[in-house]
Amino acid sequence: MECRLCLGSAPAESSVSIFGDPHPEHLEQRIRTCCQIQVNRDDGLPDTVCLSCKTNLELLISFRKVCFRSNETSQLRFDDCLKIKTEEVLLEDIIWNDEPSLPTIHQKNSEICSKTFPNDSKLLLDTREKPFKCDICLKSFIRKNKLVIHLRSHTGEKPYKCEICLKSFSRKCDLGTHKKLHTGIKPHKCDICLKSFVHKNKLVLHLITHSGEKPYKCEICLKWFSRKSDLRTHKKLHTGIKPHKCDICLKSFIHKYELMLHLRSHTGEKPYECKICLKSFNRKSSLGSHNKLHTGIKPHKCNICLKSFVQKNVLVLHLRSHTGEKPYKCEICLKSFTQKSSLRSHNKLHTGIKPHKCNICFKSFSRKSGLKGHTKYCTLGKME
Known part of the structure; x- marks a missing residue:
C-alpha cells in the first residue's frame, strides 16, 4: 500500500483508508484543511495513509486547536485588561517626531497608564515592569x-x-x-495503540512516541529526546551532582523520586500487585513489564538462535551471549561484565560495604541475593 502523503510503502495492516476512517472528522477533510491538498474519491491516486503520517496529522490538528484556543484566550485577556478605542489608525498617518518617544494612553481598571512608541515604527506592547x-x-x-x-x-x-x-x-x-x-475517567484515547489518558496534553506527548520525532537535543552528548522535560532530566546526569543520599547504604541519586524507589529495596515495600498472579513489585514500570508475560506475546526474536523475548532490552543482553561482548569493566580489577547491574554488584566487593544483614545471625552481605540464599539455610538451622 502506498501512502498518499509521503508516497512511502507500508503493509496493509499498517495503512489507514482516507475515506473509511471511523473518526467523526474524516481524514479526507483533515488533509484538505491542514495540508491544503485536494483529496477526492476515484481520482486515481493512493487512497490510504501510513500510521506515521496519520500520527503527524493528529499532532498538527492538536497543535492548531491549541493555537486557536490560546488566541481566543489572549484576545479575552487583552480586551479585559486594555480597553482600547476601536478607531482605525493607518500606519502611514502617524508622523514620528524627533522626540525619543510618542506617548499613547490606555485605559486599565479606570486608571491611566502611559506606554511609549520608540523612534522606529515597531510598537513594543510588552513593556511591563517586574517589580x-x-x-x-x-x-x-x-x-x-x-x-x-x-x-x-x-x-x-x-x-x-x-x-x-x-x-x-x-x-x-x-x-x-x-x-x-x-x-478513573480517561477520555483521551490514542487511535494507534488505544491507550487512554486523563489529560489531552499527555495524549499529544504520547503521539510523539509513535511518530518517532525527537526535536530536543543535548548539546553535550548529542542525544535526542522527544520531550523537553526528558532533556532537562538528562542534563542533570552531566553535572554529576547527586544531592539525594540514602541513609542506609549511602548511595546517592540525582532525583528525589529515585531515592524513594531505592528505599523500597531496604524496606521491602512492593505496592504494585499483578491482578493475575498476585506478584508484587516496587515499581510501576516493573509491573508493566511483568504484565506482558501473561499475554504470551514475544515480538523480539534473536536472529542467531531464534529465541524470542518480551522486551527489546532483554534481547540486547541475550545477543551478548553470542558475541561475547562485555562493555562494563571494573576500574579496579579490570573484570568485565555484560550487564551494568552486574558491575554495580561487583563494585560492592571492593568498597567492603555490606548493607544487607541477616535478622537471625546478623551476618552481613554485599548483595541482596547472597542474603536471600543465606536466610534459607539460617532459617532451617534454627528450626533444627
Missing part, C-alpha cells in the same frame, strides 16, 4: 501572587492537599489536575 523580585534566585515577576507561588519552590511549602491520597501541591491548579486521576 517583585525573589531574594533567593533574583527572578522577577509582574504580580505579587506569582512571587508568592515561586517562593514555595525554595521553601518546599505545599498548602494544597488531596483529600483522597493526602498528596500535597504548591499550586491550586496542580491539585485540580491531580484530582482527575482519582475519577
Whole structure:
C-alpha cells in the first residue's frame, strides 16, 4: 500500500483508508484543511495513509486547536485588561517626531497608564515592569501572587492537599489536575495503540512516541529526546551532582523520586500487585513489564538462535551471549561484565560495604541475593 502523503510503502495492516476512517472528522477533510491538498474519491491516486503520517496529522490538528484556543484566550485577556478605542489608525498617518518617544494612553481598571512608541515604527506592547523580585534566585515577576507561588519552590511549602491520597501541591491548579486521576475517567484515547489518558496534553506527548520525532537535543552528548522535560532530566546526569543520599547504604541519586524507589529495596515495600498472579513489585514500570508475560506475546526474536523475548532490552543482553561482548569493566580489577547491574554488584566487593544483614545471625552481605540464599539455610538451622 502506498501512502498518499509521503508516497512511502507500508503493509496493509499498517495503512489507514482516507475515506473509511471511523473518526467523526474524516481524514479526507483533515488533509484538505491542514495540508491544503485536494483529496477526492476515484481520482486515481493512493487512497490510504501510513500510521506515521496519520500520527503527524493528529499532532498538527492538536497543535492548531491549541493555537486557536490560546488566541481566543489572549484576545479575552487583552480586551479585559486594555480597553482600547476601536478607531482605525493607518500606519502611514502617524508622523514620528524627533522626540525619543510618542506617548499613547490606555485605559486599565479606570486608571491611566502611559506606554511609549520608540523612534522606529515597531510598537513594543510588552513593556511591563517586574517589580517583585525573589531574594533567593533574583527572578522577577509582574504580580505579587506569582512571587508568592515561586517562593514555595525554595521553601518546599505545599498548602494544597488531596483529600483522597493526602498528596500535597504548591499550586491550586496542580491539585485540580491531580484530582482527575482519582475519577478513573480517561477520555483521551490514542487511535494507534488505544491507550487512554486523563489529560489531552499527555495524549499529544504520547503521539510523539509513535511518530518517532525527537526535536530536543543535548548539546553535550548529542542525544535526542522527544520531550523537553526528558532533556532537562538528562542534563542533570552531566553535572554529576547527586544531592539525594540514602541513609542506609549511602548511595546517592540525582532525583528525589529515585531515592524513594531505592528505599523500597531496604524496606521491602512492593505496592504494585499483578491482578493475575498476585506478584508484587516496587515499581510501576516493573509491573508493566511483568504484565506482558501473561499475554504470551514475544515480538523480539534473536536472529542467531531464534529465541524470542518480551522486551527489546532483554534481547540486547541475550545477543551478548553470542558475541561475547562485555562493555562494563571494573576500574579496579579490570573484570568485565555484560550487564551494568552486574558491575554495580561487583563494585560492592571492593568498597567492603555490606548493607544487607541477616535478622537471625546478623551476618552481613554485599548483595541482596547472597542474603536471600543465606536466610534459607539460617532459617532451617534454627528450626533444627
